[in-house]
Amino acid sequence: MIDVLAAEDAPRAIDTHAHQPTKEFLEDAGGQMMRDAATKFGAEMDPGTYDEMVADYHEAGIGRAILLGWDAETNTGNPPVPNDYVAAVRDEYPDFFVGFGSVDPLKDDCVQEAIRCVEDLGLSGFKFQQIAQGFDPSAPEHQHLWNTIEDLGVPVVFHGGNSTLGAGSPGGRGLKIKYGDPMLVDDVAAEHPDLDILLAHPAFPWEKEQLAICQQKGNVYMDLSGWMPKYIDDQVLHYARTILQDKVMFGTDYPMIEPGPWLDQFADLGFDESVQRKLLWENAEAFLGL
Numbered sequence: 001m002i003d004v005l006a007a008e009d010a011p012r013a014i015d016t017h018a019h020q021p022t023k024e025f026l027e028d029a030g031g032q033m034m035r036d037a038a039t040k041f042g043a044e045m046d047p048g049t050y051d052e053m054v055a056d057y058h059e060a061g062i063g064r065a066i067l068l069g070w071d072a073e074t075n076t077g078n079p080p081v082p083n084d085y086v087a088a089v090r091d092e093y094p095d096f097f098v099g100f101g102s103v104d105p106l107k108d109d110c111v112q113e114a115i116r117c118v119e120d121l122g123l124s125g126f127k128f129q130q131i132a133q134g135f136d137p138s139a140p141e142h143q144h145l146w147n148t149i150e151d152l153g154v155p156v157v158f159h160g161g162n163s164t165l166g167a168g169s170p171g172g173r174g175l176k177i178k179y180g181d182p183m184l185v186d187d188v189a190a191e192h193p194d195l196d197i198l199l200a201h202p203a204f205p206w207e208k209e210q211l212a213i214c215q216q217k218g219n220v221y222m223d224l225s226g227w228m229p230k231y232i233d234d235q236v237l238h239y240a241r242t243i244l245q246d247k248v249m250f251g252t253d254y255p256m257i258e259p260g261p262w263l264d265q266f267a268d269l270g271f272d273e274s275v276q277r278k279l280l281w282e283n284a285e286a287f288l289g290l
Helices: 023-029 031-041 050-060 083-092 110-119 140-152 170-174 183-191 207-216 234-241 259-267 273-288
Strands: 013-018 062-068 097-101 125-128 156-159 197-200 220-223
Touching: 013 050, 013 197, 013 273, 023 031, 031 170, 050 062, 050 259, 062 083, 083 097, 083 110, 097 110, 110 140, 140 183, 183 197, 183 207, 183 220, 197 207, 207 220, 207 234, 234 273
Parallel strands: 013 062, 062 097, 097 125, 125 156, 156 197, 197 220
Antiparallel strands: none
């Protein structure tokens, strides 16, 4: 495990990208497209508990995690992970989870639900998975939603790059990977400069576009979730070490990737201690206002 974590009085690392380990996400919201991904990549998707999850994180030296909501009901037909459920889990583990809601941009009540998430449920931001949700974030019909979230003053996570959902199935379950192109999010960032945006994952096959956006847009950041460190593109790691060291954050994509093995591989990359601190918690603390 990384020395800078062990040197702290309490674990400070923050996972910016974690999902529910329970059936609400893995079976209900994920449905067949999640089973496709598990089959393709040989992953075990057996539901677990939050007590087990928190214990795994603490053992790995991680103090907090963003727990992401999920609503892709219109495009997939699968039920959402309800925002009330995300808020309830956060309330049960208030010192560990930071709750992010999700709204389906194709639903008529998406703006009202976004307001409810922040003003009534006290959620700290929003997660969008454009491939699963089947929408182009740069399209004019979504401007009211981005205006509203910008006014609410909370950050958003957008999916970046390809998705393993539906992998190997005929037609990929109808999911269109073009919606994972980070250039579509660049439009949102340019038109909403007060909206802080986190691009999730090294955005394969658009890593260079993602790096360019993070370099040019002061309100856009990225995380390293969804990939084990040894598979992350060398240019992404170079930028994380150098000119983007204040814009890159640690993330796993739990339960698909577990924190302990991720951190063990990250330790082998030889990042300077000061950069490790930024990537593992300091950048996330600033992004979340912790």
